[in-house]
Amino acid sequence: MRFEISKVLDAIEGRVCTDPLMARAVVDLAELVRFVDLDGGRPASLLRLGITIDALGRQLQEDGAPVYAVVHRGLLSDADLTSNERMVIRRWADDGLVEVLTNPADRVLEVADLLGLPVLSRQRYDGLAGRYPWVNEPGRVLAPISGSNGPTLKARVGVSMPTAVGVSPAGAKLLARTWRCAESSCALFGGGGGGSFADLVRVERAPYGQPPPSLRTGAPTCPRHESRLSDIGPRPKVEVLAIRIGGQIRQRFVVAPDQQVVVGRAPEQSGGIRLGQWLNDEARRWISRNHVSFELRGGELVARDVSTNGSGIRPGGSMDEANRIALMNHQIRPLGKGDIVELYPGVQVGRAEKMTSGGNFNPTSVMAEAPTMAIRLKP
Ligand SMILES: [Zn+2]
Structure with a gap:
């Protein structure tokens, strides 16, 4: 059982970051680990972070949506967590995956304010609404709760869709x-x-x-x-791309200067984007191990086909077959703002801000390895 728990914590680790390009919501970890009613378990449990990340993914209809976690220093010595959980949080802190603060105060709201991200919390933030009026806007503060179909996020105001509004002007100055x-x-x-x-x-x-x-x-x-x-x-200018498979966003990734990112069934390159896990048999046969590579050339995003069977460009995201442009045999093509590279029908890569999810969604749970003994999700 201990082994399975550490596999869950490893999966959760892949979804915590302090990277403004990747994070999709902000959480106060010391608050979150104590939402006992999410699973009816111990007074404090790091697995509740996984439960909340899963709820976020379901509501965004997006796989691999990471959270930005602000952590009160006291959590590192909280006896309600297991020693393994405390060790994991300490490792996240050492690796800069979370912010461990002596005095977190309103840092959660500050990060959400600068990055324009929703906050996942049960706090009212009444005293801070003067400084951060958006806490009363729809979809900006959502409480992780147990709903009729399992854990979910309930917005304090408006419909329960986590709402990101984009980096604020002050945030943009800092991130430049x-x-x-x-x-x-x-x-x-x-x-x-x-x-x-x-x-x-x-x-x-x-x-x-x-x-x-x-x-x-x-x-x-x-x-x-x-x-x-x-x-x-x-700060170096980068492009954030997203993989969409069968209409669903599966992963985001960054293309930075002097870096080539290979997308394919199972790229050899470290940092390559591996699609195999999401593909059906036909797509798996069609898509090469290394299929398309992305890089910045003079600040311009370009795609290069490195596959056996070739790729296509859908200019401006047009799904009209007449507009599709073939890309093959190591051809290189600059990508316009809304252009989408298609590796196989329904397997697409484009700029993250232009890609949305749609249709039926079967997200991959970070809790997949959780033993039922440890996680008793309320019905
Ligand atoms: Zn420092």
Whole structure:
């Protein structure tokens, strides 16, 4: 059973991040782990994060929708969690997957404000509605609750669709720059202070995935170390793409400068996007291990067909067969804003902001490995 629990926690780990390009909602982890009624289990359980992530995916009709978790430092020593859960959260903190803060205060709302993301919480936030009036807007604050068909998200106002409104003007200014924390081991804005040991820093996180600095003090500040951040230059411009299979968004990914991302049945390249798990037999036979590669050339997004059977471009997302342009034999083509690359009928890649889900949806649960003993979802 312990083995299965750690597999669930590994699956959840793939859905927590502090990356503004990937996160789809913001949570206060210390609050969330105590929603006992979600599963009727222990006083605190990290598995409730998985339950909530699944509910988010169902409601967005999107697989692999990650959450941005803000964590009160006290949770790392909370005796209501298992030692394994505390260890996992500590690892997430070390890897910069979550923000661990001594004084989280309104950081959840600040992140949601800067990134324009919904908040998953049961708090009323009445005292903060003056500063963040959007907490009273439809779909911006949703409570994870147990519904008649299992755990769900109930919006505080309006229909229960998690609503993202896009990065705010203040957020856009912060996300246009790369920031560095004075604390050389900082997992959020690390890379060292440029000292002689800077090259020994464990992980240098990709600058385009840096979280939004806090503005609580008026100047860009590291939310973890509460120290002023240095501006070390412009943030590289990237493209965020999404995979849509059978009408459903399955995964988002980033194409950064000087980087090639291969999409295919089972790409050899590390960081390649593996589609095999979502394909039926015919699509699996048609789509090559390495099928299409994406890169930025002079800031322009281009697709290159590297497959055996070829791909197609659907200009502006048009599903009219007459408009389909064949792409094959290592041909390269720049992609216009709404263009979609089709690897096989219904297997598509395009810019994330232009791709939506539709139709029947069978999301992949992060809780798939959860033993029924540990998770008794209320009917
Ligand atoms: Zn820091």
